[in-house]
Amino acid sequence: MNLLFLKLLKPRIWKRIYKERLGEPFIYNLISILVYIFGDFIKKINYDLVPRHPYAFGINEAFKIAKEENINKIILIEFGVAAGAGLFNMSYIASKLSKIYCIDYEIIGFDSGEGMPEPIDYRDHPEKYRKGDFPSLLLKESDLPKKCKIIFGSIQDTLKKFIRDLEKKESKIGFVSVDVDYYTSTKECLNIFLIDKDSYLSKVVTYFDDIYMVDHNIYCGELLAIEEFNDKDSMRKICKMNQLRNTRVFKNSIYLDQMFFCHILDHKRRDPSIWVNEKKVILSNPYRKLLNDL
Ligand SMILES: C[S@@+](CC[C@H](N)C(=O)[O-])C[C@H]1O[C@@H](n2cnc3c(N)ncnc32)[C@H](O)[C@@H]1O
Known part of the structure; x- marks a missing residue:
């Protein structure tokens, strides 16, 4: 059965459809x-x-950027895999988009394989997430779709x-995609954005899963890790996608507030010298004639 119809069997999905x-x-629904x-x-x-709107939207944006930047192959990462629903969904979406954009891809998941580690303190939201939550349910490398890999540990x-x-x-x-719930784990994940500038597209589409509840806040969890990352003296900054809504x-979709870019400010496309020979943009002025005719 089609993936969308399977989802429609769940009451949770109907609640979301009703609300969002x-x-x-x-007219848009029609x-x-x-x-x-x-x-x-x-x-x-x-x-x-x-299905999985943030992944579908985000991965499509990544392919679009890669096309614009003439890149032949992109890496899509999921931090926090659990039983693999997200990773399999990414794989379905990427396999479709890869054919459309003629760009290859590779998917990497990171997970302990044993569920959540021990929380350190209030910053890990121990009231929401606990050691052993979200086990991998014996997910193995051999179960994975093509071009997909999990790194356990x-x-x-x-x-x-x-x-x-x-x-x-x-x-x-x-x-x-960062879906590791804790502040401490998110902080580790964000080290992915501190490597050589040539490892990235000029901006990396980044999704944060655990910032959707009304009591998620900048003093705990993923939001705290983003704050601290941006406070570092670095040419990488994680910002919410501007005007996305x-x-x-x-x-009305909640995911619109969970989509970010990690801007690679030292990327070669951000260097003015590479653009000097580009065709100039010329703006016309239709009001000039209007005023002259008055
Ligand atoms: C909410 S689950 C991920 C759900 C998954 N993305 C999905 O869409 O089905 C969070 C996962 O993060 C993993 N995790 C959290 N902190 C980790 C860490 N420091 N190292 C490795 N895995 C970690 C846990 O094992 C858990 O499976």
Whole structure:
């Protein structure tokens, strides 16, 4: 059965549709039915019809940026894999988009394989997440879809090795999902943004899962890790996507507040000298003639 129909069997999904979707303009809901039946994959993403909207939207953005930057292969990362639902979903989306954009990809998941570690203190939201939550349910390397890999172990250790190997690669990091719940784990994940500038697209689409509750705050959890990351004296800054809500058809979705870019400010595309020979942009002035005619 189609993935979307399977999701529709869950009451939680109907609650979300009621809250996020049905209050949107009737005309957009009507058009989205037509898009669902006749639209291509990217149109479906634009109308939030591909399951796991933040992944569909974010991975599509990463492919778009890669196309613009002439990159042949991108790396998509999920920190916090649990039983693999997110990783499999990423794989489905990326395999479709890869054909559309003619860009190759590789998906890497990081997880302990044993569920959540021990929280250190209040900053890890121990009232929400606890040691042993979200076990991997015996997910193995051999169960994974093509072009997909999981690196098991504490992110603090496994990321270091991954980074060492990455520096020899041609592919660029284009999408990162951080779904590790704790402040301490998120802090470890964000080290992915402190490596050689040539490892990335000029901006990396970044999704933070655990910032969606009304009591998530900048003194704990993922939001605290982002604050501390941005306070560092570095040319990498993590910022919420600007005006995202106003550019989407459906504006009530919670994920719109979870989408960020890690801006690689020292990336070569941010260097004025490479743009000097570009064609100049010329703006016309239609009001000049109007005023002259008065
Ligand atoms: C909420 S679950 C991930 C859910 C998954 N992204 C999905 O969409 O189904 C969080 C995961 O983060 C992993 N995790 C948290 N902190 C970690 C750390 N420091 N090292 C390795 N894994 C960690 C846990 O093992 C857990 O499986």
